[in-house]
Amino acid sequence: MSVTAPQGFEASGVAAGLKSTGKPDVAVVVNRGPRKIGAAVFTTNRAKANPIIWSQQVIADRVVEAVVLNSGGANCFTGAFGFQTTHLTAEKAAELLDVSAGDVLVCSTGLIGTGDEVFRGKVLDGVERGIASLRVDGGDDAAAAIMTTDSVPKTATVTRDGWTIGGMAKGAGMLAPGLATMLVVITTDADLEASQADAALRRATAVSFDRLDSDGCMSTNDQVTLLANAASGIRPDLDDFAAALTELCRDLAEQLQADAEGASHSIAIEVKNAVTETEAVEVGRSVARNNLFKAAIFGNDPNWGRVLAAIGTTSAQFDPYDVDVSMNGVRVCTAGGPDRPREEVDLTPREVRIEIDLKMGDATATILTNDLTHDYVHENSAYAS
Amino acid sequence: MSVTAPQGFEASGVAAGLKSTGKPDVAVVVNRGPRKIGAAVFTTNRAKANPIIWSQQVIADRVVEAVVLNSGGANCFTGAFGFQTTHLTAEKAAELLDVSAGDVLVCSTGLIGTGDEVFRGKVLDGVERGIASLRVDGGDDAAAAIMTTDSVPKTATVTRDGWTIGGMAKGAGMLAPGLATMLVVITTDADLEASQADAALRRATAVSFDRLDSDGCMSTNDQVTLLANAASGIRPDLDDFAAALTELCRDLAEQLQADAEGASHSIAIEVKNAVTETEAVEVGRSVARNNLFKAAIFGNDPNWGRVLAAIGTTSAQFDPYDVDVSMNGVRVCTAGGPDRPREEVDLTPREVRIEIDLKMGDATATILTNDLTHDYVHENSAYAS
Structure with a gap:
C-alpha cells in the first residue's frame, strides 16, 4: 500500500511514454487532508536539477497538497526551458486538483540533460492521466511508476496506536541511469505540527538515507518528502513518531541497498x-x-x-x-x-x-x-x- | 640510466625471492658524494607502514647515504616485528656501506600484512647482494627491481648546464597488489643546500605526483625521495632547478598514469x-x-x-x-x-x-x-x- 496506507492519501502511477519500455513513469500522490503539512530534505549537491530548485521554493511554507514524480528523465541541466517544464507540471496538477501550484512538489529521475519539448509533453499528459487515476489504494502503482532500473518497487508501512506511516522509494547507488537518484515519498495520518514533521524527518534521514553510501556519488535530484494530514485524529508522542519514522526510513534504505544494481554484496x-x-x-x-x-x-x-x-x-x-x-x-x-x-x-x-x-x-x-x-x-x- | 644518470651515484637490483616470479625485488641506491643531502615527502595517510615511520626519522637531519627498496611485501601493519625488520634492513646496509643506519632510507611495496621471519630473511639477504652488485650504471636494474605489477619500468632524466637529474618510479593507482603504492627515487649531481633540495622537491611534487589521482585511494607506503651530491660542482639557479625537477616529476607521473593497471584511458x-x-x-x-x-x-x-x-x-x-x-x-x-x-x-x-x-x-x-x-x-x- 505504500503511500496510501495511511488514511486520507490517494496515489496513482501511469505510463506516459517517458520510458522506452512503456512501463509506468509518472506518479502522483495527493494529500486529501484535513491538514496539508509537508517537510522535505534535498540533495546537498550544488548542481541541482530543476525539480529540486522548484520544490525547495514549494516547501518553504511547509504546505504541500500533492507530489508529482516522473522517471525517464531527470530534467537537470536543461536550462530555463527545463525549469519552465517543472513549473508547468506543478501548474497542471494544481489546476486539475484545484489547489495552488505553489503547493505541488515535483520530483524527476532519469538521464541528465533530458528535458526537451517531447519530454514536457509526455510529463504533462502523464499528470493529467495520473490525476484522473488517483485511488485510495494507488500506493503500489505509484511505487512502480518511480522505478528506473530498480528490479523491485520499494515500499514500507509502520503502524502504531491508531496512526500509520507509509513510504515508497526508488534508486540509490549503483543504479543506472544517471546519478543514482534517490526519491522517497512518505505519508502519515498522524497529527503533527509542521515543525514537528520537519524535525522528525531530519532526525530519521540523518541516520538512514544519509548513511547509505553505495558508490560515493551524490545525485542532482535526490528528494525525501514527508506529508502529514492528521486524518487519524491522533497526536503521537513525538519521540514515538520519530522512532517509527526512523524505522521506516531504515527499512527503505536497506531495500535500496539490497537492490543496488551491479552489487553482489x-x-x-x-x-x-x-x-x-x-x-x-x-x-x-x-x-x-x-x-x-x-x-x-x-x-x-x-x-x-x-x-x-x-x-x-x-x-x-x-x-x-x-x-x-x-x-x-x-x-x-x-x-x-x-x-x-x-x-x-x-x-x-x-x-x-x-x-x-x-x-x-x-x-x-x-x-x-x-x-x-x-x-x-x-x-x-x-x-x- | 635513471638514478645513476647523475654523477656520483651507484645502484643495483637483485632477486631476493620476495616475488613469487623470481624477478628482481630488492633495489639499492647509494650516494657516493661529495655531499649527502636528502629530502623526502611521504604519504599523508595516518596509517603508515613501518618503512615510512623509519624513513621519517632518517630524513629529519636531511642527510641520506643510501636508499634500500623492496617489492613483494609492504611491511605494513606487521607490528613491532615489522618495524624491527625495517630497522635491521637499514643497519645491514649501513654496516656494509660503512655509514650510519640513521642515514639509510627504507621503502617497501607489496601486500599489506606481509612482513614475517621469511620476509625479513629475504630482505636482509637482498640488501647484502644488492650492495655487492652496486654499479655506476645500475639505475635500470634498480628501476626494474621496484616494479610490482608495473608492465614497464619508469625512469626519466633531465640534463641542464652541467648538472643532471635522474629518477625512477613504480606504482600509482590501479596497481595491484595492495594499495597502489608509489615509490620514487630521484638523484641529482647539482650542488644544493638541504633546504633548497627540500623546497624544490615539495614544489615539484605538489604539481606532479600530488595531481595524479588514479583511484582516490591513498597508500600507506608512498615515498618520494631526492638525493643531491654536488658531484657536478655546479650550483644551479634555484628556479631553473625546480623547473627541471618539476619536468622530471611530471614525466614520471605521466608514465605511472599511462601504465595504471586495468585502465583503458x-x-x-x-x-x-x-x-x-x-x-x-x-x-x-x-x-x-x-x-x-x-x-x-x-x-x-x-x-x-x-x-x-x-x-x-x-x-x-x-x-x-x-x-x-x-x-x-x-x-x-x-x-x-x-x-x-x-x-x-x-x-x-x-x-x-x-x-x-x-x-x-x-x-x-x-x-x-x-x-x-x-x-x-x-x-x-x-x-x-
Whole structure:
C-alpha cells in the first residue's frame, strides 16, 4: 500500500511514454487532508536539477497538497526551458486538483540533460492521466511508476496506536541511469505540527538515507518528502513518531541497498567506540568510498589492510595501531596487526558486516554500502548507449 | 640510466625471492658524494607502514647515504616485528656501506600484512647482494627491481648546464597488489643546500605526483625521495632547478598514469578560471574521484552531466549554470546546459582531455586520472587469491 496506507492519501502511477519500455513513469500522490503539512530534505549537491530548485521554493511554507514524480528523465541541466517544464507540471496538477501550484512538489529521475519539448509533453499528459487515476489504494502503482532500473518497487508501512506511516522509494547507488537518484515519498495520518514533521524527518534521514553510501556519488535530484494530514485524529508522542519514522526510513534504505544494481554484496560498516558520532560516520564513510576495499569484497577477499588504509585518510581521533577489525564475525585485525587467519572469513553471503573498533570513546555509527563489481562498471558505462 | 644518470651515484637490483616470479625485488641506491643531502615527502595517510615511520626519522637531519627498496611485501601493519625488520634492513646496509643506519632510507611495496621471519630473511639477504652488485650504471636494474605489477619500468632524466637529474618510479593507482603504492627515487649531481633540495622537491611534487589521482585511494607506503651530491660542482639557479625537477616529476607521473593497471584511458582534467589554484585542484579531484564519471569514460560516453554533478559536491566558487565543459576538444556543455551533440566527441583514444571552465577567476590546475574498468575491478579483487 505504500503511500496510501495511511488514511486520507490517494496515489496513482501511469505510463506516459517517458520510458522506452512503456512501463509506468509518472506518479502522483495527493494529500486529501484535513491538514496539508509537508517537510522535505534535498540533495546537498550544488548542481541541482530543476525539480529540486522548484520544490525547495514549494516547501518553504511547509504546505504541500500533492507530489508529482516522473522517471525517464531527470530534467537537470536543461536550462530555463527545463525549469519552465517543472513549473508547468506543478501548474497542471494544481489546476486539475484545484489547489495552488505553489503547493505541488515535483520530483524527476532519469538521464541528465533530458528535458526537451517531447519530454514536457509526455510529463504533462502523464499528470493529467495520473490525476484522473488517483485511488485510495494507488500506493503500489505509484511505487512502480518511480522505478528506473530498480528490479523491485520499494515500499514500507509502520503502524502504531491508531496512526500509520507509509513510504515508497526508488534508486540509490549503483543504479543506472544517471546519478543514482534517490526519491522517497512518505505519508502519515498522524497529527503533527509542521515543525514537528520537519524535525522528525531530519532526525530519521540523518541516520538512514544519509548513511547509505553505495558508490560515493551524490545525485542532482535526490528528494525525501514527508506529508502529514492528521486524518487519524491522533497526536503521537513525538519521540514515538520519530522512532517509527526512523524505522521506516531504515527499512527503505536497506531495500535500496539490497537492490543496488551491479552489487553482489550489501555491506554494513559498523564503527564502534569513536569519540563522536560524526567521527564514526566519517570513518565508516571513508571505508565505504574506498574502491580497493569495495573491489576486495567483490572478490570475497577479507583485505583488512585496505580498511585501515581508508581510516588513515580521515581526521577522526584514533591510533592506527590500536584498531580492531572484524569481518563477518571474525576478528582479522587486532591493534593494527594480523589476528585470525583470513581463511576463517566467509564473504560468500550477500550480507557482509565489517566491525571497526576505534577504542577511543563510546560513539557508534553504521554506514551501508555495496561492493564494486564488474556489473557496476558495466551498468554505469553502458546505459547511455 | 635513471638514478645513476647523475654523477656520483651507484645502484643495483637483485632477486631476493620476495616475488613469487623470481624477478628482481630488492633495489639499492647509494650516494657516493661529495655531499649527502636528502629530502623526502611521504604519504599523508595516518596509517603508515613501518618503512615510512623509519624513513621519517632518517630524513629529519636531511642527510641520506643510501636508499634500500623492496617489492613483494609492504611491511605494513606487521607490528613491532615489522618495524624491527625495517630497522635491521637499514643497519645491514649501513654496516656494509660503512655509514650510519640513521642515514639509510627504507621503502617497501607489496601486500599489506606481509612482513614475517621469511620476509625479513629475504630482505636482509637482498640488501647484502644488492650492495655487492652496486654499479655506476645500475639505475635500470634498480628501476626494474621496484616494479610490482608495473608492465614497464619508469625512469626519466633531465640534463641542464652541467648538472643532471635522474629518477625512477613504480606504482600509482590501479596497481595491484595492495594499495597502489608509489615509490620514487630521484638523484641529482647539482650542488644544493638541504633546504633548497627540500623546497624544490615539495614544489615539484605538489604539481606532479600530488595531481595524479588514479583511484582516490591513498597508500600507506608512498615515498618520494631526492638525493643531491654536488658531484657536478655546479650550483644551479634555484628556479631553473625546480623547473627541471618539476619536468622530471611530471614525466614520471605521466608514465605511472599511462601504465595504471586495468585502465583503458588516461584522463587529464584541466580546470580553468577558478578563483584559486586550491579550488581548481578540488574541482578536478572531485571529477577524478567520481566513479560514475570514470565508468562513463570507460564506456566512451561523454557524460558531461556527471562532471557537473561531481563539481557540485565541492566548496569551490562557481555557478553550476555558468560552467562550460569540453571533452576532447568538443564543447558539450555551455553555461550548464547542452551544447554540441555528444556524437561529436570521440573518446576511443586512450588520451582523454576534459576542460572545465569555471569562469570565476584566473587559476588553473590539471588532475591526471584513469577510467574505472572491468579490469580495475578484477585486478583489485583477485590479486590476493
